[in-house]
Amino acid sequence: MKPKSENKLVLVDFDGTITKNDVGALLFDSFSKEKNKRIVSEWLKGKINSKECLQKECELIEITKTQLKNFALSQKIDEHFSHFVDLCKREKMNLVILSDGLDYYIKIILQKYHLEDIPFYSNTLRFAGKKLVPEFPYFERGCGNCGNCKKYHLKNLRRPEQKVVYIGDGFSDKCAIGEADFIFAKNDLKSFCEKEKIGYFKFKDFRDVILVFSREMETFGLIKSKIQKAKCKIAIQN
Numbered sequence: 001m002k003p004k005s006e007n008k009l010v011l012v013d014f015d016g017t018i019t020k021n022d023v024g025a026l027l028f029d030s031f032s033k034e035k036n037k038r039i040v041s042e043w044l045k046g047k048i049n050s051k052e053c054l055q056k057e058c059e060l061i062e063i064t065k066t067q068l069k070n071f072a073l074s075q076k077i078d079e080h081f082s083h084f085v086d087l088c089k090r091e092k093m094n095l096v097i098l099s100d101g102l103d104y105y106i107k108i109i110l111q112k113y114h115l116e117d118i119p120f121y122s123n124t125l126r127f128a129g130k131k132l133v134p135e136f137p138y139f140e141r142g143c144g145n146c147g148n149c150k151k152y153h154l155k156n157l158r159r160p161e162q163k164v165v166y167i168g169d170g171f172s173d174k175c176a177i178g179e180a181d182f183i184f185a186k187n188d189l190k191s192f193c194e195k196e197k198i199g200y201f202k203f204k205d206f207r208d209v210i211l212v213f214s215r216e217m218e219t220f221g222l223i224k225s226k227i228q229k230a231k232c233k234i235a236i237q238n
């Protein structure tokens with residue numbers, strides 16, 4: 001029999017979850033001088049989908065490859081994320097990054113921290129001179145609202161009997177969490193879970209996630225069945 005941990009698929013959002021900043025948001029905020037705010041608010045209100053949002057934001061800015069590379073290189077990740085990656089390796093858990101952002105900066109940031117072995121699924125970016133052209137290889141397979149629907153990837157990657165842990169911070173994670181067995185949430189995703197009465201573990205950084213993983217590893221499989229979903233929120237005391 002395989003050890004319990006091998007039966008886990010760990011899905012992690014990138015922007016604002018692995019990275020300190022929401023890199024995509026910061027990119028468009030700074031390079032459009034906040035002219036993107038109206039577009040983003042249309043997306044948050046549900047008037048446009050995230051694919052349209054990203055397309056419109058890309059149309060607003062001009063940036064060279066070198067500028068974007070330097071911008072990506074200036075970004076930092078959660079100090080404890082690498083330890084979490086080690087934990088996943090040690091426990092043979094299947095770690096995958098899901099992002100509704102762009103592959104170009106994700107690759108650069110992962111390489112910066114020598115984490116390029118972690119598989120990721122995101123939208124892709126092509127340059128047309130100084131213009132950014134986003135492409136959406138998974139859009140057709142998703143829900144129609146996400147550029148890259150994380151729920152599609154969750155269902156596609158999950159093996160039968162595999163428990164899914166989902167870790168995220170924002171609205172682009174909403175689709176996936178309905179299918180996940182354990183949710184780690186902060187910021188907007190946390191508010192969403194509260195509003196929808198979805199059980200979650202709150203976290204500030206990956207130190208909290210590691211703490212819950214080490215503490216709950218043995219009982220993880222029991223949480224959902226023993227406790228009502230809405231009640232399985234466990235406060236993390238530091």
Ligand SMILES: [Mg+2]
Pocket residue numbers: 013014015016017022168169170
């Ligand atoms: Mg995020």
Ligand SMILES: [Zn+2]
Pocket residue numbers: 142143144145146148149150151175
């Ligand atoms: Zn979706």
